[in-house]
Amino acid sequence: MAFCFSFHSFSQILEPVKWESEIEKISDTEYNLIFKANIDKGWYIYSQNKVDKDGFAPITFFEYRNQDDNYKLEGVTSEPSVAPVFDEIFEENVVKFKDQAQFKQKITVLNADFNQIEIYVEYQTCDNEKCIPGDYTFNLSLDGSAIEKEEVTVDERSKQLSEALDLNVTGWDKYEKQTTDGKGFFGIFLLGFLGGLIALLTPCVFPMIPLTVSFFTKSSGDSKKGLFNSILYGLFIFLIYVLLSIPFHVMDSLDSGILNTISTNVTLNIIFFVIFIVFSFSFFGYFELTLPQSWSAAMDSKANKIGGIVGIFFMALTLAIVSFSCTGPILGGLLGSTMASDASAMQLSMGMGGFGLALALPFTLFAMFPKWLNSLPKSGGWLNTVKVVLGFLELALALKFLSNADLVEHWGLLKREVFIGLWVIIGIGLALYLFGKIKFPHDGLLQKLSKVRITTGILVVAFVIYLLPGLTNTKYANLKLLSGFPPPMFYSLYEKASECPLDLNCYKDLEEGVAAAKAENKPILLDFTGWACVNCRKMEEQVWSTPEVYDVLLKDYVIISLYVDDRKELPEEEQFQYLRSNGTVKDIEDIGDKWTALQTINFQNNSQPYYALLDHNMGLLNHPTGNTPNEDVYAEWLKTGLENFKKQTALGKK
Structure with missing residues (x-):
């Protein structure tokens, strides 16, 4: 199947191809x-064939089912x-089709009774900025007769409740409709790459570098062949980790909000x-986590028996299995960091790709420049120190x-404050370990503190000092560098003026908020957010907290914050089935489900944060926007919406 890349993660509900x-x-x-593919203006789809066989551009793929005999x-x-033309998104030559593309396949029928x-x-399908995965199933009758297709329907009550969520938002033609990204792909890639570099410094991987490189350069007998095998080995390592993210693409294509649902699922988070916790104690050395030895033995056996390119693949797979006790926790951290926000499957693929690339590079580089092996530090106690630090x-x-x-x-x-306090305790424990005051099972005798250990310890102490104001109820408690990781500031042990970000006034129910906006004659800031949304917290604590933004929000807007991951169950009479545009059905059972459906129906978007400025008649006052880390841009966006509201109000009075 075509490997699916998407370079924007805003999960907008678009269907550019019919x-x-x-x-x-x-x-x-x-x-x-x-x-026939009828393609919207500005969009295109790709050929079935790659121009660059090693390229990453996707292809169109046809699967002819129920062939048999x-x-x-x-x-x-x-x-x-x-x-072919040069594609700026994938930076390679590709064949792509615009407007309309016709594909034709000749078949010969073998079974006289076969008809369907x-x-x-x-x-x-892509435009100049983004790509969207798509699929379609044709059910054809060879004799032209109609095929009975089971139609997915919902009951009348569900239809009515779905229609009630349609706000009939107007004004789309007045303002440029903008989309919003989640965490940048390059940032996620770098995060994964950093994780891979850290994994290289663990006892499970580091000693394998010289052993594996020596094997390829010596066993092949031919230096060029050894170099080729090493490069291939590195490529397979990279691909194996990327392939681990494929199931998430399948889930994302079935339900564009599934990754957000997973990331906020209480059971999964527990x-x-x-x-x-288990990973951390494993890194501390109290026990070791490994995949079944039979798996690595089976892969190693296949590598030895098969040989050649396939054998090298199994060697790479063996490395992935053997090193799991060290890479597993780091991969888990990568999974957690991408899935804990407005995630997309592509973000995870980029992270896994970065991780795999960092692991693969040394095996290729040292094969190209074998003399570099002499510069590698010797394995020793420092590897265990790395593991313990990772444990913290x-x-x-x-x-x-x-x-x-x-x-x-x-x-x-x-x-x-409890969360930050626990981080302070963990930081103190890590500092004591780095300065040699506490030890773990696999630590040897520490005769002298290295410069790296002392420097790292000082940085940890500085971080702990930075955390301390977060335990207070002062203006310094807003730890902007950590926005999104600790609970929001209003989720506090101290009594707060409201349960809203920064003690602002907000409503968590749409009808109440609209009524308040009318009563106060203020415009509405519709805030689609989430309790577990990292970027939402960053916006609130880094952008909303700035004076130019905070003052406008406090004095001039009514904020309606709708939490899409609020798992409080709806009353039974308010629960219903929502029929998605792709023909699938979503059970609306809790408050978060309801607000997610409302966002999808009205804004064709399900990423958070997502902001819309509205008047009392649900007319847009400016284009909707999302994660906007620049406070000046966000403040100008708010002020433009406020000016438009005042103009409309003045015209209404006339």
């Missing part, structure tokens, strides 16, 4: 199946003849919390998952 089909009868047993394909699926054929097409970091990260569950369920276990 498919049509027809059947052309050639003889009693021969038919041409014709598929019913029919056979004659030749390949034809497509328009178009010259199913064809699945998977593709990717499971992650427990797993990370895993312990701190585990609290984030418990905090997510606590926020969604409002248990009150990890209020902001």
Whole structure:
């Protein structure tokens, strides 16, 4: 299947490609199946074939199902003849189709009783900024008779409740409709790359570098062949880690909000919390986590038996399995950091790709420059120190998952000051370890503190000092560098003026908020947010907190904050089934489900944070926007909306 890349993660509900089909009868047993892709202006889809075989650009893929002995394909699926062009998104030469593309496949029927054929097409459609994965299933009748297709329906009550969520938002033609990204792909890639570099410095991976490179350079007998095998080995390591993210692409294509649902699921967050606690104690050296030895033995056996390119792949797979006890917790941290926000499957792929690239590079570089091996530090106690430090970091990260569950369920276990206090304790423990005051099972005798250890210890102490104001109820408690990780400032042990960000006035119910806006004659800031949304906290604590933004929010707007991950169950009479545009059904059972559906219906978007400025009649006052880290840009956006509201109000009075 085509490997699916998407370079924007705003999960907007778009369908730029509409498919049509027809059947052309050639003889009693021969038919041409014709598929037409009608493509919106500014969009395009890709060819079935790559121009650059090593490139990352996607392809259009046709799968002809229920063949068996019913029919056979004659030749390949034809497509328009178009010259390759350079694609700026993937930075390679590609063949792509605009406006309309026709694909044709000739078949020969082998079974006289066969009449209905199913064809699945998977593709990717892009414009100049973003790419969206798509798929379509054709159910065709060879004799032209109608095919009875089971129609997905919902009951009348569900239809009415779905329609009630339609706010009939107007004014789209007045303002440029903007989309919003989640965490930048380059940042996620770098985060993954950093994780891979850290994994290289663990006892499970570091000693493998000289051993593996020596194996390839010496066993091949030919230096060029050894270099080729080393490069191939590194490539397979990279691909293995990228492939681990594929299931998340499948889930994301079935339900564009599934990753957000997973990241805010209470049970999963508790499971992650427990797993990370286990990971941390494993890194401390109290026990070792490994995948079953039979797995690595089986992979190693296949590598030895098969040899060649396939054998090298199994060698790479063996490394991934053997090193799991060290890479698993780091990969878990990467998964947690991407899934704990407005996640997309592509973000995870980028992170995993960065991780795999960092692991793969040394095996290739040292094979190219074998003399560099002499500069590698010798294995020793420092490797265990790295593991223990990672153990402390895993312990701190585990609290984030418990905090997510606590926020969604409002248990009150990890209020902001409790969370920061536990991080202070963990930081003190790490500092004491680095300065040699405490030891763990696999630590040897520490005769002298190294410069690296002393420097790292000083940085940890400085971080602990930075955390201390977060325990207070002062203006210094807003730890902007950590925005999104600790619970929000209003989730506090201290009594707050409101349960809203920065003690602002806000409403968590749409009808109440609209009524208040009318009563106060103020415009509405509709804030789609989440308890476990990292970028939402960053916006509130880094942008909303600035005077130019805070004053406008406090004095001039009515804020309606709708939490899409609020798992409080709706009354039974308010629960219903929502029929998505792709024909699937979503059960609306809790408050978060309701607000997610409302956002999707009215704004064709399900990323958070997402902000819309509205008047009392649900008319837009400015284009909706999302994560806007620049406070000046966000302040100007608010002020423009306020000016437009005042103009409308003045015209209404006339």
